[in-house]
Amino acid sequence: MKSFAVFLLVLRYLSVSHGCTCTEGPQQFPAxxxxxxxxxxxxxxxxxxxxxxxxxxxxxxxxxxxxHVSVGPAGIWGVDLNNRVYKYVAGSFVFANGKSLQQVDAGGDGQVVGVTNTFTIHCLKSTIASAYRKQSPLSWTTLPGLLMYFSCSTNYGCWGVNSAQNIFFTEVTPSTCDxxxxxxxxxAAVKVEIETDGSVFVVTKDGDVFQREGIDSSTPQGTSWTHLPMPSRISHVSYDHGNLWVVTDYGTILKCVC
Known part of the structure; x- marks a missing residue:
């Protein structure tokens, strides 16, 4: 516990180059x-x-x-230890029967996407996902390809990584999942997150974080990667309203302003 306290003390005064300043975030250790x-x-x-x-x-x-849990325009969705899918409705998680997923993402324009433990990719149409309120079977659309992690935004499409750490971009029509x-x-990356404003971040197998540059309506896949130095190996990131939320491999949470 002493080393953990010292680590947090250092974080309170930690600045990161390339426009990001990180401090200790609210802790629920280990995250x-x-x-x-x-x-x-x-x-x-x-x-x-x-x-x-x-x-x-x-x-x-x-x-x-x-x-795994995700929040976005379609609400809060999660998957349990048996890969069953749930949506948070009126203060409790409601079982969403129909597809077993190991990772789910609710960041799209009303649609929900996710991948299975065999890397198949699935999408729940926005009309279905946003309106879901009570336990019932759901009809998911299977997408071509294989991914181990998939993330969508309301702007500038969706990003995924496969088991070979290759990175891919696509655009998904929310109402049809085309x-x-x-x-x-x-x-190369093991996780990728795209946020509401189109900002894209990846985490590599070595725990490094990179941000995609040059994303706009004419070039939604961007043009290059910028490395964001961090004080520790990183296991997960998410970005919203100018804040990069970071989970270190130690289980601490950083809040970085970028």
């Missing part, structure tokens, strides 16, 4: 995964509990054990 969207932040810890951030305090979201086809993007 595993974090997701931010539309001004909201959710996370999971090593005990597979899901939390919602209110002010500077994390509040537990029920007793269901979840390994895609524009896959564009391979140079680089």
């Amino acid at each position: 595993v995964q974090i997701d931010a969207g539309q001004g909201n932040v959710v996370m999971t810890d090593s005990n597979n509990h899901a939390y919602f951030l209110l002010g500077s305090q994390w509040y537990k979201m029920g007793s269901l054990n979840l390994k 895609i524009s086809g896959w564009t391979h993007v140079e680089g």
Whole structure:
């Protein structure tokens, strides 16, 4: 515990180059995964509990054990230890029968996407995802290709990485889950997150963080990567409203202004 306290003390005064300044974020130690969207932040810890951030305090979201949670225009969605999918409705998680996923993302323009433990890719249409309120079977659309992580935004499309750490970009039509086809993007990563404003960040197998540059309506796949130095190996990131939320491999949470 002493080393953990010293680590946090250092973070309070830590500045990172390339326009990002990181400080200690609200802690729910040890954190595993974090997701931010539309001004909201959710996370999971090593005990597979899901939390919602209110002010500077994390509040537990029920007793269901979840390994991944995501927040966005379609609400809050998560997957449990058995890859069952849930949506957070009126203060509790409601089982969404129809597809088993190991990772889910609610950051798209009303649609929800995710991947299975065999890397198949699936999309839930915006009309279905946003309106879902009670336990019932859902009809997911299977997308071509294989990915181990997939993330969408309300702007500038969706990004994914496969088991070979290749990075891909596509555009998804929210109401139909049709895609524009896959564009391979140079680089290598194990996780990729695209946020509401189109900002894209990746985490590499070595725990490094890179941001995609040059993203706009005419070049949604961007043009280059910029390395963002961090004080430790990083396991997960998410970006929203100018804040880069970072989980270190030690389980601490950083809040970086970029």
